[in-house]
Amino acid sequence: MVDGTDIQGWFLKGFALPAGYLLALHTLLRAHRHGGLYKVPTMKQLGGAQTSQMSILIYRGLALFICLPTLLVLCSHHHFNPHLLLYYTILNFGIITLYFLLAYGYSLIYWKQMKAAHALEDSEDAAAQTSVSTDDVREDNDVDKGQEEEEGTEKDAEGVDDKDDDDGKLLVGVTPGSYNAGLLGVFTMFLYITALSNSYVVTTVYWPLLYPHDKHVDWMTFVMHAGNIILMHGDFFMNNMPFFKHQVCLYMLLILAYLTAVIIAHDVFDVHYPYYFLDPTHQLAIVWWSVLLTAHIIFFSWVTTMAQKKQDRISDKALEELESQSVLPGVQMSANV
Numbered sequence: 001m002v003d004g005t006d007i008q009g010w011f012l013k014g015f016a017l018p019a020g021y022l023l024a025l026h027t028l029l030r031a032h033r034h035g036g037l038y039k040v041p042t043m044k045q046l047g048g049a050q051t052s053q054m055s056i057l058i059y060r061g062l063a064l065f066i067c068l069p070t071l072l073v074l075c076s077h078h079h080f081n082p083h084l085l086l087y088y089t090i091l092n093f094g095i096i097t098l099y100f101l102l103a104y105g106y107s108l109i110y111w112k113q114m115k116a117a118h119a120l121e122d123s124e125d126a127a128a129q130t131s132v133s134t135d136d137v138r139e140d141n142d143v144d145k146g147q148e149e150e151e152g153t154e155k156d157a158e159g160v161d162d163k164d165d166d167d168g169k170l171l172v173g174v175t176p177g178s179y180n181a182g183l184l185g186v187f188t189m190f191l192y193i194t195a196l197s198n199s200y201v202v203t204t205v206y207w208p209l210l211y212p213h214d215k216h217v218d219w220m221t222f223v224m225h226a227g228n229i230i231l232m233h234g235d236f237f238m239n240n241m242p243f244f245k246h247q248v249c250l251y252m253l254l255i256l257a258y259l260t261a262v263i264i265a266h267d268v269f270d271v272h273y274p275y276y277f278l279d280p281t282h283q284l285a286i287v288w289w290s291v292l293l294t295a296h297i298i299f300f301s302w303v304t305t306m307a308q309k310k311q312d313r314i315s316d317k318a319l320e321e322l323e324s325q326s327v328l329p330g331v332q333m334s335a336n337v
Contacts, residue, residue, distance in 0.1 A: 009280035012289060013263060017256065024252045031246035038244050040180045041189050046103065047110030048240040050314065056238045057111055060104040063231045067097040070223050086262055086274045089206065092198040093224045096232065099191040103235070106181065106188065192241055193303070194251060199229040200299040205292075210275070236306070240314065243307035248300055255296055 031037040049056035071093060075084060084090050181188070206225045214221070262278055265271040273279045277288035 005281040005283060005285075008285055012280040012285060016289070017259060017263075020252070020256050024249045024256065027246075027249040028253070031249060037246050037249075038186055038189070039242070040182065041185045041242060043106060043110050043113065043179050043181055043185075045240045045242055046181050046185050046188060047106035047108070049107075049238050050240060051238065053107070053111050053114060056235075057104070057107045059234060059238060060100055060107050063235065064097070064100040064104050066223065066227070066231065067093065067100055070220055071097050074220050074224075083265070083271055086265055086271065088198075088258065088274070089202050089224050091258065092195065092202055093228060095191055095198070096195045096228055099188065099195050100231075100235075102184070102188040102191070103239075106185070189241060189244075190247060190250060192235075193243060193247055193300070194254060195228075196232045196236060197251065197296065197300040197303050199232050200302070201292075201295055203229050204295065204299075209277075236310075241307070242311060243304050245301075245304045248297070248304075251296070251300055255293070 028037065047056075071090075074090065075081075078084055085094070203225055211217070211225075259278070262273060263280070266273055276282060277285070277292070279285060280289075282288065
């Protein structure tokens with residue numbers, strides 16, 4: 001006789017999960033067709049800071065110093081068992097660690113670009129002052145000799161400018177951080193969106209539902225279930241990272257892929273479900289799956305809303321600074337400054 005929970009399990013695995021994939025893929029294709037899925041971020045957006053560049057460089061370095069050893073210690077305690085990735089907390093903490101690793105690299109590169117740009121500006125100012133002094137001395141000479149020297153000076157100046165431009169392009173591009181970060185930058189931005197949104201989910205689910213039954217609470221528990229959201233929010237308030245709401249379809253595909261991996265591990269390799277509410281045969285499985293899916297969407301929307309307000313505030317501040325300096329008056333700046 002077929003049990004009701006078996007029918008529920010077949011429904012979730014055979015219909016709900018494939019339907020979720022189709023819906024996410026359909027949304028993904030539509031967003032890509034209309035060009036709203038993502039934009040390649042610049043080095044400034046990935047590595048820059050709202051305050052001082054050194055502050056975010058130090059912060060991301062410290063965050064990486066916390067996350068990476070914690071993850072390695074946890075994995076070593078379990079002999080680097082790949083089944084650890086089935087635990088959503090550990091998977092998300094791995095995403096956080098990878099994000100801070102890449103983000104620290106981008107911050108370091110952007111900091112070096114800014115230093116190179118400032119050095120280039122100083123050398124150009126020094127060359128300009130030298131040129132002015134030379135012109136003052138040249139005025140005392142006769143006209144013919146002055147014209148010959150002026151032509152030679154102009155050629156030399158052109159050669160110096162070309163060399164400086166080449167060095168500047170090699171080191172910093174047109175302006176510091178103006179280079180696009182490429183596909184790796186898009187991947188880093190998606191890690192950021194995922195890690196920040198999932199931190200809310202992990203913290204919200206663990207403390208009321210799992211903590212009362214957890215018999216192995218230690219310092220790593222607090223780092224991964226409380227420190228995660230603190231570290232990500234610290235980075236959120238300091239960085240210039242943009243958000244794109246249409247990436248919710250990629251976010252949902254990641255969640256569906258996680259559920260698929262958990263089900264395959266159980267049905268094929270006889271691995272226990274890491275959480276009781278993920279078992280499709282649980283009496284309240286449909287309720288649990290619906291609640292968790294809704295929670296992911298709510299927290300992703302909340303994070304996206306906060307990010308949009310932050311970007312608007314950054315754009316308004318940058319526009320006010322330009323107008324106060326009488327630079328490019330009346331120019332409207334985009335939300336991704």
